Structure formats: structure tokens, C-alpha cells
Amino acid sequence: MVSGNDRAVAYWLIATAILIFAMVVLGGVTRLTGSGLSMVNWHPIHGVVPPITQQEWVEEFTHYQQSPEFKKINYNMTVDEFKKIFYFEYAHRMLGRFIGMFFLVPFLFFWFSKKIRPGLTPKLLVMFVLGGFQGLLGWYMVKSGLVDNPHVSQYRLTAHLSAAILIYAFILWTAMGLLNDDPRIAKRDSLNPGFRRVVHYLMLLVVITIISGGFVAGLKAGLIFNTFPKMDGAWIPPGLWALSPVYLNFFENMVTVQFDHRVLAIVTGTLLLIYWLISKFHEFDRSTSTSFNLVALMVIVQVMLGISTLLMHVPVWLGATHQAGALLLFTAVLFNMHKLSRL
Numbered sequence: 001m002v003s004g005n006d007r008a009v010a011y012w013l014i015a016t017a018i019l020i021f022a023m024v025v026l027g028g029v030t031r032l033t034g035s036g037l038s039m040v041n042w043h044p045i046h047g048v049v050p051p052i053t054q055q056e057w058v059e060e061f062t063h064y065q066q067s068p069e070f071k072k073i074n075y076n077m078t079v080d081e082f083k084k085i086f087y088f089e090y091a092h093r094m095l096g097r098f099i100g101m102f103f104l105v106p107f108l109f110f111w112f113s114k115k116i117r118p119g120l121t122p123k124l125l126v127m128f129v130l131g132g133f134q135g136l137l138g139w140y141m142v143k144s145g146l147v148d149n150p151h152v153s154q155y156r157l158t159a160h161l162s163a164a165i166l167i168y169a170f171i172l173w174t175a176m177g178l179l180n181d182d183p184r185i186a187k188r189d190s191l192n193p194g195f196r197r198v199v200h201y202l203m204l205l206v207v208i209t210i211i212s213g214g215f216v217a218g219l220k221a222g223l224i225f226n227t228f229p230k231m232d233g234a235w236i237p238p239g240l241w242a243l244s245p246v247y248l249n250f251f252e253n254m255v256t257v258q259f260d261h262r263v264l265a266i267v268t269g270t271l272l273l274i275y276w277l278i279s280k281f282h283e284f285d286r287s288t289s290t291s292f293n294l295v296a297l298m299v300i301v302q303v304m305l306g307i308s309t310l311l312m313h314v315p316v317w318l319g320a321t322h323q324a325g326a327l328l329l330f331t332a333v334l335f336n337m338h339k340l341s342r343l
Contacts, residue, residue: 005115006178012106013175019099020168021327024161026092028323031217032316035088036152037069037145048097050090057083069150096135103128123174130167137163154218154251161214165207165327169334176338195279196340202272203333209264210326216261217323221254222314228307231259265306269299272333291336298329 002010030036040063051057061079064070064086070077107124110116116124141160144153216222225231239255249256276296284292302325309315309322 002179003117005110006117009110009116009120010175010178012110013171013178016099016103017168017172017175019095019102020164020171021324023092023095023099024164024168024327025320025324026088026095027161027164028217028320029316030088030092031157032314032319033085033088035085036092036142037067037150038064038082038085038089039093039142040064040067040146042139042142048094050086060086067146067150068148069145072150093138096138100128100131100135103131117178120174123170127167127171127174130163130170134160134163134167152218154215157218158211158214161217162207162211165210165330168327169330172331172334173338176335180338180342195282196337198275199333199337199340202268202275203330203337205264205268205271206330206333209261209268210330212257212261212264213323213326215251215257219252219254219257221258221261222310222319224254225258226310226313228310231255231262265303269303272296272299288336288339291332291339294332295329295336298325298332301325302329 051060057079061082064082074081107128111121137156137160141152141156144156145151225237227233229235231237237255237259239253240259241249241253242255243249243253250260251257272295276292276299279289279292302322305318305322305325309318312318
């Protein structure tokens with residue numbers, strides 16, 4: 001049986017993971033609305049309070065007017081228009097601070113009241129440190145768009161997204177372990193070791209596909225070739241290898257980046273559905289079977305979201321939903337992996 005203390009810690013970690021999920025989605029909205037470079041200064045402490053008076057707004061707007069984004073793109077923007085993009089980035093940063101406090105305060109309570117099981121405290125401390133580094137990485141990303149080019153580096157954006165997913169997975173995996181400390185062993189069959197091995201490769205494919213999506217977002221590559229399944233009438237679009245050296249095309253060529261994401265999404269989705277179908281010929285306990293079904297469901301949903309986002313030229317709400325879908329698919333595969341690890 002799972003102890004009451006472990007259950008409480010697990011629920012706290014799951015709540016933290018949900019907040020991180022919201023943070024990732026809000027980050028996508030911030031990017032899609034062009035709000036990420038609106039706060040040109042980073043004030044970890046007194047930056048909690050936004051501008052209130054008109055004078056404070058004018059002062060904040062004056063800082064923004066010195067940025068390359070204003071000078072090269074938004075030079076006609078008014079203070080009232082600036083407020084709209086400012087609040088998206090402000091909400092993103094405030095949610096990050098809130099997550100830090102949401103993690104720290106309960107951790108201190110659990111630790112002082114000796115409710116944390118032996119050996120878990122170092123993991124929790126690593127989670128907290130990773131969260132702090134994630135905040136620094138976010139600012140490092142924003143800084144890339146405040147120098148000359150008013151666009152954040154696709155490398156830093158993808159690193160920021162990848163780090164968020166890593167922390168999310170670490171926290172969720174730990175929580176699932178606490179809730180399944182003494183599981184009932186399901187009926188084993190000869191392919192269980194094979195499933196456990198295969199799901200790791202599939203998870204790697206999911207992660208690579210998400211990372212490729214980060215480069216699509218960073219380069220705004222979703223705004224070209226808005227047709228499916230062909231790319232403006234061609235299965236292999238022209239310009240795939242336009243850059244030299246060749247490897248740069250995978251990271252800096254919009255055509256190649258979108259093409260790669262399409263191929264990875266189709267391959268990953270197809271393999272996950274085959275994986276789900278094969279599972280139907282083997283006996284698992286109910287929760288493990290459910291984990292397979294969730295994977296298949298999210299593959300179908302995510303493919304539909306991806307195609308719709310492309311065909312509709314990446315509207316904000318759909319682009320953010322597609323990003324949320326990617327994280328939900330990742331979560332389903334993680335849940336399936338954890339269930340298989342208990343067999």
C-alpha cells in the first residue's frame with residue numbers, strides 16, 4: 001500500500017507538473033502572439049509588480065522602443081498596443097515565479113515535518129535547481145532577440161522547451177513512482193521485455209519530433225508550405241539543401257526544418273499506432289492497457305492538430321493547442337513506459 005505521506009508528496013508533484021504544462025502552453029501563446037521580447041529588462045525581485053500608472057507604462061514602453069523589435073518591426077506601435085503583448089510575457093514570467101514558490105514552500109513543509117521518504121530529498125533538490133536554471137535559460141533565450149536580430153534564436157528556444165519537458169518528465173516520473181510503490185504484478189508474457197525495450201526507442205522518437213517542432217517554431221517554418229500531404233505540390237520540395245555546410249539545413253533552413261518535422265511526425269505516429277495494435281494481442285492489466293490506448297488516442301489527436309495548424313496558417317489558438325497536444329502525447333508515452341517498467 002502507498003503511504004499517506006508518499007501520496008501527499010506525489011499529488012504535490014503532479015500539481016507542479018500540471019503548472020509546468022500550463023507554463024509550456026503559455027510560452028507557446030507568448031511566442032505566437034509575438035510577445036516574448038516585450039519585457040526587455042529582467043528584474044527577478046521587483047519585476048513582480050507590473051507598470052500601474054501611465055507614467056510607469058510610458059517608461060516601460062521607452063525601454064521597449066530601444067529594442068530591435070520595435071525599431072525594425074513594431075515602430076508604429078502605441079503604448080496601448082504595447083500593453084497587450086507585455087501582459088502575455090509578464091504572465092509567463094509570473095507563472096514561472098509562482099511555480100518556484102509552489103515547489104519550494106510545500107517542499108520545506110514536507111522536509112521539516114519529515115514526510116519525505118529516505119532517498120527522495122536529493123531528487124527534489126535537483127528538481128528545484130533545474131527549475132532555477134530553466135529561468136536563467138529563458139532569459140538567455142530572450143536576450144538573443146534583444147541585440148540586432150529581433151527574433152529569438154531557434155537553438156535557445158528549442159533548448160528552453162527541451163529543458164521544460166525534461167523537468168516535467170522528471171517530476172511526473174517521480175510522482176508515478178510514489179503512487180505505484182507496491183503495485184499488483186500483472187500477468188507476464190514473453191513479449192513484456194520487448195515492449196519495455198521498444199517503448200524507450202519510441203519515446204526517443206517522440207522527443208526528437210518535439211525538438212524538431214521547436215525549430216519549426218523558432219524559424220516560423222510553419223508559415224510556409226501550408227498544404228498537406230504535399231508541400232505546394234511536391235513530395236520533396238525544392239531548396240532542401242540550399243545552405244552550406246549541409247548540416248545547417250536541419251537547423252536553419254525553413255524548408256528542411258518543416259520537411260523533417262513532417263516526416264518525423266508521420267513516422268513516429270505510425271510506429272506508435274503499430275505498437276498499440278500489437279499490444280492488443282497480449283494480456284496486460286487494465287491500467288497498462290489504458291496507457292496503450294491513451295498513446296493511440298493522442299497520436300490521432302496530435303496528427304489532426306498538426307495538419308489543421310499547418311493548413312490554417314498557424315492561428316494562435318491552434319498553434320498553442322498543437323503544442324499542448326505534443327506534451328500530452330509525451331505524457332501518455334511516459335505513463336505507458338512507467339506502467340511497463342512495473343511489470
